[in-house]
Amino acid sequence: MALIVEVGVAELAATRFAVSPLSETVAALLQVAGRNRGPLHLRWLRWAAEELAREPLDLPITWPLLTADRPSWPSFLVPAPVQAGTTIDDDLAALRRTTARQVRGSLARLLGDELPVPVAELAARPAAGLRALAAELRLAFDRLVAPHWPRLRAVLDADVVHRARQLALGGAERLFADLHPDLHWEAGRLVLGTGGPDQFVNRGPGGLVLMPLALGSPDVLIKRNTTTQTTVRYPARGIGALWTVGAEPPADAVVRLLGRARADLLEALRSPATTTDLAIALGVSPSAVSQHLRVLREAGLVGRERSGRSVLYLTTELGAAVLGATPLGTVT
Numbered sequence: 001m002a003l004i005v006e007v008g009v010a011e012l013a014a015t016r017f018a019v020s021p022l023s024e025t026v027a028a029l030l031q032v033a034g035r036n037r038g039p040l041h042l043r044w045l046r047w048a049a050e051e052l053a054r055e056p057l058d059l060p061i062t063w064p065l066l067t068a069d070r071p072s073w074p075s076f077l078v079p080a081p082v083q084a085g086t087t088i089d090d091d092l093a094a095l096r097r098t099t100a101r102q103v104r105g106s107l108a109r110l111l112g113d114e115l116p117v118p119v120a121e122l123a124a125r126p127a128a129g130l131r132a133l134a135a136e137l138r139l140a141f142d143r144l145v146a147p148h149w150p151r152l153r154a155v156l157d158a159d160v161v162h163r164a165r166q167l168a169l170g171g172a173e174r175l176f177a178d179l180h181p182d183l184h185w186e187a188g189r190l191v192l193g194t195g196g197p198d199q200f201v202n203r204g205p206g207g208l209v210l211m212p213l214a215l216g217s218p219d220v221l222i223k224r225n226t227t228t229q230t231t232v233r234y235p236a237r238g239i240g241a242l243w244t245v246g247a248e249p250p251a252d253a254v255v256r257l258l259g260r261a262r263a264d265l266l267e268a269l270r271s272p273a274t275t276t277d278l279a280i281a282l283g284v285s286p287s288a289v290s291q292h293l294r295v296l297r298e299a300g301l302v303g304r305e306r307s308g309r310s311v312l313y314l315t316t317e318l319g320a321a322v323l324g325a326t327p328l329g330t331v332t
Contacts, residue, residue, distance in 0.1 A: 005191075008188065015210065021087065052143075075225060076227070077095070107123050151271065158238055183220050262296055266322065
């Protein structure tokens, strides 16, 4: 089956990137629930399992929405972010603005007439139900995502920087050719998958919102129906190394070549990070990190990219070669 999004000139001009903490929260809960689970997140899943064993999450509305015996979940759970870098509070405010008609329509498409009791209460009293749902999702973010958010955000920001460069170099065709193997641009259409009868997305108002995901599945996710802008959620570059910082020490040969401190930094930068992130992860001062990064940059082993007010560091192709393996998030 091919899922098709028709994109005119006006919509393409309005297409933008965004990072969503709420999207990561929903993705994290789906991982915990055993849906859309990816092998790259096994270390995080083990941590999450221990965290939830210590104190389970009470999510009486959220869990039935995500774990229903269906391949999808309500589109209003992840509204399109209104700007590129939203906070979790911004996302939850957008969730609470969902209209009663939109809530009931989405639930009817997903679950039909037989709704679990907490979900039936959401349908009966949407405004109050959305406030309760937002509170549950905020709790889930605080427990499962917030402890790792600086590292997750660094990976997401690095992905957006890379995609923006692809768009500048080759337009929509190059951007979508590089976004995901299952996604391609075809004469004013964004096409996901191949074969079978074509199905068309009921595109929301305005352009597309391209949203990288760190904790999501390896697949591209496009909702067929939405009341906000249509989002294209795709796996971010660099997630393969996201949970490897400190997991494996650098090889002895790399330590002999660079010294322990710089070898540890180069290994940590298999996943993009800021100076502050590195200082926290490696237990050294930011000034010491900056000094070592300057030497690694002069040697061509580390590059840097600006994302908003932050500067992200990550290995170059030469740095990856020194480590002996090419990570997903290198720069040239």
